[in-house]
Amino acid sequence: MTLQRTRPVLLVVFLLSFCGLGTEIALTRVFAVVLRYHFAFLAIAIALCGLGLGGYITHWLREKVERIIAWLTIGFAATTSFAAWFLPAVLLPNFPTAFWLAGLIALLPFLFLGMTMALLFDRYSAVSGYLYGADLLGAALAAVGSILVLNAFGGLNAVIFFAGVIFLAAAITQSIAFKSFLRLILPLFLGLVCFGFSYANRSYRIFDLPPVRHARPEMVKPMLAELATGKSKIIATIWDSFARTDVVKDEGVDDLLHIYTDGEVPALMVRLRKGNLKDGEWLMGTLMGVPYALLTFPKDKGQKRREINSVLALGSGGGVDVICSLIAGAKRVDAVDVNPAMKVFAEKFRDFNGGIYEKPGVRFYIAEARAFVKQTRNRYDLVIMALTQTATMGKAGLALVESYVHTKDACHDYWRVLSDKGIVALITQEPALALRWWLTCLEVVQEQTGKNPSEAALHLGWWELPRELWGATPYRQLVVMSKRPFSKDDAESLLTVTERWKIIPVFVPFVAADEPLREVARGNYTAEDVIAETLWRYQINVRPVTDDAPFFVDLSPAIPPIMWQFIVSAIVIVFAFGLIAGLVERKRSTERVLSLQTFGFPTIYVALLGIGFMLVEIGLMQRTMLLLGNPTHTLAMFVGALLLGGSVGSVLTQRQAQEKLCDWAATACALVAATSAVLGLFISPLVNALHELPLALRAVSLFTLTVALGIPMGMPFPSAMRLAPILWAVSVAYLWGVNGVTSVAGSVGAVLIGKLFGYSKAIIAGAVCYLFAAAIVRKYAVSGKSTETTSGRQGHEN
Numbered sequence: 001m002t003l004q005r006t007r008p009v010l011l012v013v014f015l016l017s018f019c020g021l022g023t024e025i026a027l028t029r030v031f032a033v034v035l036r037y038h039f040a041f042l043a044i045a046i047a048l049c050g051l052g053l054g055g056y057i058t059h060w061l062r063e064k065v066e067r068i069i070a071w072l073t074i075g076f077a078a079t080t081s082f083a084a085w086f087l088p089a090v091l092l093p094n095f096p097t098a099f100w101l102a103g104l105i106a107l108l109p110f111l112f113l114g115m116t117m118a119l120l121f122d123r124y125s126a127v128s129g130y131l132y133g134a135d136l137l138g139a140a141l142a143a144v145g146s147i148l149v150l151n152a153f154g155g156l157n158a159v160i161f162f163a164g165v166i167f168l169a170a171a172i173t174q175s176i177a178f179k180s181f182l183r184l185i186l187p188l189f190l191g192l193v194c195f196g197f198s199y200a201n202r203s204y205r206i207f208d209l210p211p212v213r214h215a216r217p218e219m220v221k222p223m224l225a226e227l228a229t230g231k232s233k234i235i236a237t238i239w240d241s242f243a244r245t246d247v248v249k250d251e252g253v254d255d256l257l258h259i260y261t262d263g264e265v266p267a268l269m270v271r272l273r274k275g276n277l278k279d280g281e282w283l284m285g286t287l288m289g290v291p292y293a294l295l296t297f298p299k300d301k302g303q304k305r306r307e308i309n310s311v312l313a314l315g316s317g318g319g320v321d322v323i324c325s326l327i328a329g330a331k332r333v334d335a336v337d338v339n340p341a342m343k344v345f346a347e348k349f350r351d352f353n354g355g356i357y358e359k360p361g362v363r364f365y366i367a368e369a370r371a372f373v374k375q376t377r378n379r380y381d382l383v384i385m386a387l388t389q390t391a392t393m394g395k396a397g398l399a400l401v402e403s404y405v406h407t408k409d410a411c412h413d414y415w416r417v418l419s420d421k422g423i424v425a426l427i428t429q430e431p432a433l434a435l436r437w438w439l440t441c442l443e444v445v446q447e448q449t450g451k452n453p454s455e456a457a458l459h460l461g462w463w464e465l466p467r468e469l470w471g472a473t474p475y476r477q478l479v480v481m482s483k484r485p486f487s488k489d490d491a492e493s494l495l496t497v498t499e500r501w502k503i504i505p506v507f508v509p510f511v512a513a514d515e516p517l518r519e520v521a522r523g524n525y526t527a528e529d530v531i532a533e534t535l536w537r538y539q540i541n542v543r544p545v546t547d548d549a550p551f552f553v554d555l556s557p558a559i560p561p562i563m564w565q566f567i568v569s570a571i572v573i574v575f576a577f578g579l580i581a582g583l584v585e586r587k588r589s590t591e592r593v594l595s596l597q598t599f600g601f602p603t604i605y606v607a608l609l610g611i612g613f614m615l616v617e618i619g620l621m622q623r624t625m626l627l628l629g630n631p632t633h634t635l636a637m638f639v640g641a642l643l644l645g646g647s648v649g650s651v652l653t654q655r656q657a658q659e660k661l662c663d664w665a666a667t668a669c670a671l672v673a674a675t676s677a678v679l680g681l682f683i684s685p686l687v688n689a690l691h692e693l694p695l696a697l698r699a700v701s702l703f704t705l706t707v708a709l710g711i712p713m714g715m716p717f718p719s720a721m722r723l724a725p726i727l728w729a730v731s732v733a734y735l736w737g738v739n740g741v742t743s744v745a746g747s748v749g750a751v752l753i754g755k756l757f758g759y760s761k762a763i764i765a766g767a768v769c770y771l772f773a774a775a776i777v778r779k780y781a782v783s784g785k786s787t788e789t790t791s792g793r794q795g796h797e798n
């Protein structure tokens with residue numbers, strides 16, 4: 001079969017892959033807004049199972065290929081449009097916590113996509129290298145193109161836009177199957193309707209997310225619950241590739257606006273009439289003002305107030321930290337926020353906020369906080385973070401992007417940028433998170449100074465708001481780490497701050513300390529003892545986290561049972577369907593000998609590829625997240641480069657002779673295994689070294705490294721699809737199903753390994769999968785080939 005004859009098919013595969021990943025990413029952005037992030041992760045994982053299940057279904061639908069493909073493509077487009085309507089119109093207002101139902105509804109389009117792609121690959125398996133190359137190329141462009149679509153239309157409208165592109169692909173499949181111009185009219189018309197509606201809805205918000213009422217408000221996003229009261233309304237929205245950001249005004253409150261990112265705990269924007277900072281002085285009487293008081297209060301009576309030279313506000317949001325810094329007299333304020341919408345809203349509401357980010361001495365940066373800290377050479381008297389621990393969704397929902405701002409590695413970075421008198425201040429909601437950060441700071445001080453726990457504890461302070469006030473504000477817990485230890489000379493100022501602000505000292509040197517932190521101050525406990533006692537008493541894990549496992553918000557001592565159930569379910573599906581398919585093929589097959597070599601090992605081989613690919617991809621993706629300063633751009637470049645390299649590798653396999661494919665695939669698997677193992681072992685020093693380079697060199701290095709790894713990663717699977725019809729007693733559709741389901745299991749497994757052992761171990765686990773795959777294809781493909789040859793000779797003799 002020539003390349004010329006398959007070009008229309010390659011175009012269809014390219015478009016379907018582009019739309020598949022684009023729809024996946026857009027749905028992830030929708031789920032990130034409407035569901036709590038653990039539920040959103042599981043919902044998208046359930047949906048992606050459709051890719052594998054579609055391959056299983058088409059294992060028995062391989063006769064009338066062209067016409068089935070034409071209608072399946074229509075089904076993909078129609079169910080995508082249905083999901084875009086059903087999720088916000090029906091599920092969210094009526095079943096806001098039914099993540100399983102959200103996953104099942106979103107599964108439908110991917111089920112049709114999986115069936116379509118499996119049939120295409122089964123029908124044109126002879127050129128599977130070209131097909132898989134087109135598949136990966138479409139996905140690579142979607143990794144970048146989805147950012148443009150999301151920035152232009154927003155999450156919900158992006159789903160509708162991609163449905164329009166799918167209808168265009170459906171028109172092409174209709175022309176291939178039926179060769180009739182009239183059959184092109186309906187899909188083309190529906191595609192234009194989707195494009196027009198997504199454009200109109202962007203401006204006029206004809207169709208949007210509804211308010212949500214629930215008996216347990218903590219189960220739904222705070223913004224949706226707030227809107228359900230009828231006392232709040234959205235006055236501005238930006239929905240882009242990073243997040244959905246809404247400015248909400250409460251009825252009867254004229255001096256405050258709330259800025260929600262993905263519907264989570266809001267940042268505040270304070271009204272400054274004509275830019276007058278006096279309108280924000282009330283903030284200094286809240287917990288926000290305490291770090292500034294610690295830096296400016298004179299140690300002895302009669303002394304002048306001390307000065308603050310520079311402040312670094314991480315996650316500055318609506319500018320509250322900047323207001324406090326300027327009121328405290330800071331000469332320089334560097335404000336950093338990762339959300340690009342914050343800068344847009346700061347300019348749009350300039351009259352309301354008094355142009356806070358345009359004040360003398362203030363510099364506003366859109367960047368990831370950790371990346372900024374790693375690059376800066378400035379020194380700060382105060383590094384402040386307020387409510388920065390909210391988790392968001394990562395690439396395609398396949399990994400949870402937890403807080404790299406609150407790891408031990410981050411704390412070491414903050415210590416590095418502090419001046420001699422500097423302090424790091426964290427304001428958070430939950431006492432357990434405050435305790436985890438206190439322990440993180442304790443260990444960092446010990447490692448930086450060589451002090452024992454009781455001496456290191458003198459660098460720390462922890463206050464909390466009285467519990468009767470918790471309902472009025474999320475600013476409840478304050479933990480500080482000082483470059484200089486607090487001494488007896490500071491006792492009076494520490495006590496004054498505690499009494500004047502009417503806050504409770506959880507651990508304040510020379511003032512008060514609660515158990516078990518008091519035992520640390522006395523020298524009886526270490527951080528490990530506190531962690532063990534907290535786990536025993538409250539069944540939560542407050543152990544400090546690292547960049548390798550940055551799950552700061554997740555306090556569960558073990559993996560949630562539902563995630564284990566998901567992995568087990570995926571494995572059961574693979575083996576159960578493999579058993580059924582094997583029994584059926586044993587009765588139907590007349591040309592091949594069905595055996596472990598021709599059926600069992602191909603199944604295991606492709607399963608290892610699916611799991612291994614996701615383990616390596618997600619592990620590396622998480623560890624390189626901070627390299628380019630913006631996580632969205634880093635993810636787009638990483639995923640796009642990996643899939644682009646895979647596309648090149650797939651095309652290269654098509655140029656290899658059939659008899660060399662086994663050796664070619666084995667070599668590729670071994671190369672991926674070796675490279676991944678090295679990266680897993682040395683990823684931390686490699687990333688640290690790359691951070692020392694200029695941005696352009698970092699980008700080039702990341703792109704080059706990822707493409708180079710992607711080339712061999714793109715070779716084994718298309719080789720398997722070419723081998724299946726002639727060497728193994730399995731269909732290409734069956735292998736597609738195995739690969740699809742195990743890929744989702746691999747993505748969940750990467751998170752589990754990341755949480756338990758670290759993402760570097762997930763990369764190494766992926767390397768082990770590729771190593772076993774190399775051994776299987778090298779050893780058992782030869783056996784399968786011998787069996788096939790023997791079977792052929794017997795048939796000839798008969």
